[in-house]
Amino acid sequence: MKFDKYEYLQDLMRRRGFAWGSFEIYGGARGFYDYGPLGATIKRKIEKKIREAFIREGFFEIETPDITPEQVFIASGHVEKFVDPLVECKKCGARFRADHLIEETLGIDVEGKSAEEMTKIIREHNIRCPECGGELSDVWYFNLMFETYIGPYKDKKAYLRPETAQGIFVNFKRLNAFARNKLPFGVFQIGKAYRNEISPRQGMIRLREFTQAEVEIFFNPNETEHPHFDEVKDEVLRLYPIEHQLKDLGMIELTAEEAVKKGYVMNTFFAYYMVMIKRILLDIGIPEDKIRFRQQLPEERAHYSADTWDAEIYSERFGWVECVGLAYRTDYDLSRHMKMSGADLTVMIHYDKPKIVKKLNVTLNMKKVGPKLKEKVKEINEKLKSMSQEELRKLVEELNANGKVIIEGHELEKEDLIIKEVEEKIQGEKIVPHVLEPSFGIDRPFYLLLENSLTVDEDGRVYLKIKKDMAPIEVAVLPLVAKEPLTTIAYEIYRNLQKEGFIVVYDEKDSIGKRYMRYDEIGTPYCVTVDNQTPEDGTVTIRDRDTREQIRVKIEEVPRKLKELIFG
Numbered sequence: 001m002k003f004d005k006y007e008y009l010q011d012l013m014r015r016r017g018f019a020w021g022s023f024e025i026y027g028g029a030r031g032f033y034d035y036g037p038l039g040a041t042i043k044r045k046i047e048k049k050i051r052e053a054f055i056r057e058g059f060f061e062i063e064t065p066d067i068t069p070e071q072v073f074i075a076s077g078h079v080e081k082f083v084d085p086l087v088e089c090k091k092c093g094a095r096f097r098a099d100h101l102i103e104e105t106l107g108i109d110v111e112g113k114s115a116e117e118m119t120k121i122i123r124e125h126n127i128r129c130p131e132c133g134g135e136l137s138d139v140w141y142f143n144l145m146f147e148t149y150i151g152p153y154k155d156k157k158a159y160l161r162p163e164t165a166q167g168i169f170v171n172f173k174r175l176n177a178f179a180r181n182k183l184p185f186g187v188f189q190i191g192k193a194y195r196n197e198i199s200p201r202q203g204m205i206r207l208r209e210f211t212q213a214e215v216e217i218f219f220n221p222n223e224t225e226h227p228h229f230d231e232v233k234d235e236v237l238r239l240y241p242i243e244h245q246l247k248d249l250g251m252i253e254l255t256a257e258e259a260v261k262k263g264y265v266m267n268t269f270f271a272y273y274m275v276m277i278k279r280i281l282l283d284i285g286i287p288e289d290k291i292r293f294r295q296q297l298p299e300e301r302a303h304y305s306a307d308t309w310d311a312e313i314y315s316e317r318f319g320w321v322e323c324v325g326l327a328y329r330t331d332y333d334l335s336r337h338m339k340m341s342g343a344d345l346t347v348m349i350h351y352d353k354p355k356i357v358k359k360l361n362v363t364l365n366m367k368k369v370g371p372k373l374k375e376k377v378k379e380i381n382e383k384l385k386s387m388s389q390e391e392l393r394k395l396v397e398e399l400n401a402n403g404k405v406i407i408e409g410h411e412l413e414k415e416d417l418i419i420k421e422v423e424e425k426i427q428g429e430k431i432v433p434h435v436l437e438p439s440f441g442i443d444r445p446f447y448l449l450l451e452n453s454l455t456v457d458e459d460g461r462v463y464l465k466i467k468k469d470m471a472p473i474e475v476a477v478l479p480l481v482a483k484e485p486l487t488t489i490a491y492e493i494y495r496n497l498q499k500e501g502f503i504v505v506y507d508e509k510d511s512i513g514k515r516y517m518r519y520d521e522i523g524t525p526y527c528v529t530v531d532n533q534t535p536e537d538g539t540v541t542i543r544d545r546d547t548r549e550q551i552r553v554k555i556e557e558v559p560r561k562l563k564e565l566i567f568g
């Protein structure tokens, strides 16, 4: 029988305390997963690696609420646009993602099509309910946000956030002050996001509650050269650009520098963060050949994005899976929040040298119009003062063309106005920053790390070859047999390793072979065994999970040796 990695892993995850479907004793709830003791440890380690990498880039961490008032998501466009197409069986009532159903049945991509177009395709091809064969309803768009209310009356609508990003945008003013008005700067948060996915059928890949680590990097759109690009320019990226997807040209491998020079990646700012993402995934333990960057097709992009590259990880079961999105959100979010809230979310950009700009200055010629307009003078002058350069230019054009203009209901001729071009020194300007957003999911990389780590040896041994520093239990201390003095010595070593900061267990149950298997299966990289030689010469063996080789070391050497072996 062929070894089914997916089935094996599902069983292993449940049996050994990694992760399982939530609310098991009540029959479960699709799209929710619990992390058991081993899983929660790995998840934290993934988050730690991401957090440390972000901090190395100088980004600041914040924490904001999951429950968010409705206005925020009206402004962000999620109320209107965060929708998926839904279809219902008229007979059994089952509901499906209409685009997925069409894709699975006909093998065609319908991303971005309207509800009417999808309904037409369903009718034309007579697509029926996959569960009972019944007739399907028309397609409609369904908002993926979970709704709730704030307070005891149902008048203050709110949503569980579908992304952590908005918590950062709404705080922009304070964060900009914190960053002392100096672009670029990045702010991140690691927390839960909620999406009422229509048919979450792929285990941990599509959850209704999941964890994200998102950074919003605010930058000046006129400065898109990353200052540290030189440090990463030679890193090779595996790319699957739009053009290559449309023409079936396959993936290409280019250095970050080539990717920018050849025009595949917008600029060095973008490429720099692609390298950052790749290095984080490698650091988590995803093999390099299982990572690629795919550029989203325009119809796939989220409503706020002008360009998105997804870091995808390969799964034997699911193919390439999006795990990190790198979206160019432009000034979309800040501009929308500015409009909706009235807050000033601009940044003052100071020029290196003041700029001299020519400006039109239009005032009333008081000698001519003073007696004629009397008390209207003030009103007209204020109007002229409030006009933008663009409006003044138009006014002068009109005056030149017609010999007269109307301001605040008064007809004025050329000689009624004094028109001058003056030079002005400008020290800087206010801009709405643009945003580049690396958005990591944690749960998908968690599952894919386990899948890619599960290894079957030539002799049939199944074990978790997880990157050593990611192991949920780093060391197992085992007395060869459960007898004195071996047990006391082993327990002391265990206690000492705990104090040294290792995640370590002591285990004396079952034969030594069985115990080795037990720890190989959960990815414990080293077992320290206290055997009959230990009381004689104070040495123990350290067994390597992958090679199964053992070395002998002195007891006092054990912590240092393990640190070197596990953390390098």
Ligand SMILES: Nc1ncnc2c1ncn2[C@@H]1O[C@H](COP(=O)(O)OP(=O)(O)OP(=O)(O)O)[C@@H](O)[C@H]1O
Pocket (backbone or CB within 6 Å): 163, 195, 197, 204, 205, 206, 207, 208, 210, 212, 322, 323, 324, 325, 439, 440, 441, 442, 443, 444, 445
């Ligand atoms: N339903 C989900 N379950 C688990 N993780 C998710 C889910 N939706 C998004 N993520 C994670 O959050 C990251 C960023 O979210 P983003 O909004 O870019 O995803 P998305 O493009 O909507 O994903 P998809 O197209 O698969 O629904 C994703 O790369 C993924 O790792």
